[in-house]
Amino acid sequence: MRPSDLPQVRALRLFESMSDPSFAALMQASYLQTFPAQLDLIHEGESADFLYVVIEGCVELYARSNGREATMAMAHPVTTFILAAVLRDAVYLMSARTCTRSKLLLIPAQNVREALEGDDGFARAIIQELAGCYRGVVKEYKSLKLRTSVEQLANRLLRYRKERGDADGAFELPYDKKTLASLLGMTPENLSRSFNTLKPYGVEVNGSQVRLTDVKALEILAKPNTLIDERAN
Amino acid sequence: MRPSDLPQVRALRLFESMSDPSFAALMQASYLQTFPAQLDLIHEGESADFLYVVIEGCVELYARSNGREATMAMAHPVTTFILAAVLRDAVYLMSARTCTRSKLLLIPAQNVREALEGDDGFARAIIQELAGCYRGVVKEYKSLKLRTSVEQLANRLLRYRKERGDADGAFELPYDKKTLASLLGMTPENLSRSFNTLKPYGVEVNGSQVRLTDVKALEILAKPNTLIDERAN
DNA sequence: CGTAGATTTGACGGAGTTCAAGCCTAGTGG
DNA sequence: CCACTAGGCTTGAACTCCGTCAAATCTACG
Numbered sequence: 001m002r003p004s005d006l007p008q009v010r011a012l013r014l015f016e017s018m019s020d021p022s023f024a025a026l027m028q029a030s031y032l033q034t035f036p037a038q039l040d041l042i043h044e045g046e047s048a049d050f051l052y053v054v055i056e057g058c059v060e061l062y063a064r065s066n067g068r069e070a071t072m073a074m075a076h077p078v079t080t081f082i083l084a085a086v087l088r089d090a091v092y093l094m095s096a097r098t099c100t101r102s103k104l105l106l107i108p109a110q111n112v113r114e115a116l117e118g119d120d121g122f123a124r125a126i127i128q129e130l131a132g133c134y135r136g137v138v139k140e141y142k143s144l145k146l147r148t149s150v151e152q153l154a155n156r157l158l159r160y161r162k163e164r165g166d167a168d169g170a171f172e173l174p175y176d177k178k179t180l181a182s183l184l185g186m187t188p189e190n191l192s193r194s195f196n197t198l199k200p201y202g203v204e205v206n207g208s209q210v211r212l213t214d215v216k217a218l219e220i221l222a223k224p225n226t227l228i229d230e231r232a233n
Numbered sequence: 234m235r236p237s238d239l240p241q242v243r244a245l246r247l248f249e250s251m252s253d254p255s256f257a258a259l260m261q262a263s264y265l266q267t268f269p270a271q272l273d274l275i276h277e278g279e280s281a282d283f284l285y286v287v288i289e290g291c292v293e294l295y296a297r298s299n300g301r302e303a304t305m306a307m308a309h310p311v312t313t314f315i316l317a318a319v320l321r322d323a324v325y326l327m328s329a330r331t332c333t334r335s336k337l338l339l340i341p342a343q344n345v346r347e348a349l350e351g352d353d354g355f356a357r358a359i360i361q362e363l364a365g366c367y368r369g370v371v372k373e374y375k376s377l378k379l380r381t382s383v384e385q386l387a388n389r390l391l392r393y394r395k396e397r398g399d400a401d402g403a404f405e406l407p408y409d410k411k412t413l414a415s416l417l418g419m420t421p422e423n424l425s426r427s428f429n430t431l432k433p434y435g436v437e438v439n440g441s442q443v444r445l446t447d448v449k450a451l452e453i454l455a456k457p458n459t460l461i462d463e464r465a466n
Numbered sequence: 467c468g469t470a471g472a473t474t475t476g477a478c479g480g481a482g483t484t485c486a487a488g489c490c491t492a493g494t495g496g
Numbered sequence: 497c498c499a500c501t502a503g504g505c506t507t508g509a510a511c512t513c514c515g516t517c518a519a520a521t522c523t524a525c526g
Binding site for chain 3: 177189207
Binding site: 473485 | 507
């Protein structure tokens with residue numbers, strides 16, 4: 001990989017407390033590669049050969065069973081994915097494909113595990129990262145179990161507005177509606193109907209542009225919950 | 234806590250690679266206590282003061298939002314629960330109550346974090362434990378997103394039969410049906426109807442006694458999936 | 467301007483919830 | 497030993513939500 005890409009990787013919370021030699025050794029064995037959109041990266045059931053880090057672009061994590069497919073999560077810069085499989089030397093539980101053209105760092109799983117043995121700072125950083133991922137899934141799981149589709153969509157819109165809304169509070173949907181639907185656990189048709197349901201609550205949709213004109217009303221419907229919707233914690 | 238209880242705690246994978254002094258210090262500060270059934274232990278949103286270990290009995294982890302309540306998981310001997318909150322020094326994402334009279338070990342969160350700093354063996358054991366918990370939730374999440382209620386129940390029954398079925402393959406449901414329903418993400422009424430739906434597939438239910446007389450047929454319906462239903466991985 | 471793909475809409479059916487009533491069982495008290 | 501009652505479980509009916517299929521519409525891009 002190119003030396004010019006190292007600093008941004010080094011700055012990741014996961015790597016910042018790592019010793020210089022460990023980091024150098026790890027990067028020595030890694031690949032930084034750009035993939036086109038819609039490319040299958042890994043499949044559930046395969047053994048975990050690499051730890052992935054999203055440097056640029058966006059990766060969809062999805063799974064199949066009982067003849068169905070569902071989006072499990074979206075990985076954005078700068079995060080890792082499938083860390084747990086690598087640490088346990090197990091098979092992937094999810095598949096992954098790029099959404100857009102994406103720059104990814106591939107770190108051989110064996111090297112990650114070796115670095116873990118030799119570098120206690122890295123081990124502690126891994127614990128924090130893992131615990132954070134764990135809590136992330138628990139939140140998704142809670143949301144799915146405790147909210148209706150419309151509530152999930154409403155909360156998701158409120159979150160997007162907070163994270164990336166402009167001065168007016170308008171924002172663009174980060175994925176196409178088909179993907180958003182799958183992420184929220186519904187069909188594209190149902191997502192479309194859910195947007196309609198939310199129209200009386202000040203949700204204006206135009207293609208991928210969204211504007212919330214009555215956040216108060218939407219919040220009453222959505223009942224946002226710190227223990228589900230906050231990125232921190 | 235009583236010295237006679239130490240060995241079984243020490244034998245936990247989480248603690249076995251810990252140094253003797255670290256373990257002694259940790260236990261020194263801990264409490265081993267027996268709680269009656271249906272007792273609330275912790276509430277979501279509270280700061281994580283203790284790491285819990287189920288020594289005997291059974292603990293239900295549940296969550297509330299949008300005016301609803303759902304069972305998230307059941308903790309059995311011998312497992313920890315709410316480890317991630319303790320490690321991140323964050324608030325609990327789930328509440329917990331005992332199902333039956335239960336013997337629990339309470340380890341002060343601060344001591345866990347200190348032990349982590351000083352004991353690398355413990356840090357590595359934590360990584361494995363956390364990664365395992367993480368993969369556990371992902372499996373639950375997949376199951377909920379990819380399966381219908383009936384399929385979930387069918388797979389759950391197949392799992393119980395494998396785990397605790399007697400010579401005939403008969404077994405007892407581990408929780409009352411209301412709890413089982415909530416765990417599977419459905420109402421008690423719907424669980425009852427799902428059992429009826431499964432009758433033609435050889436599922437005989439008598440109170441809490443279950444016998445599967447046609448595992449092949451049930452498997453065709455359930456489509457069990459190694460990447461969801463296997464305890465290992 | 468035309469086409470492919472994405473999105474929306476309509477119609478329908480199936481799955482799941484709610485509410486209400488009935489049943490069954492275990493523990494209680496006579 | 498036998499009612500009796502409370503709670504858990506089941507059943508029925510009505511309704512809502514959501515998925516499926518098919519068709520219409522929209523949109524981006526060549």
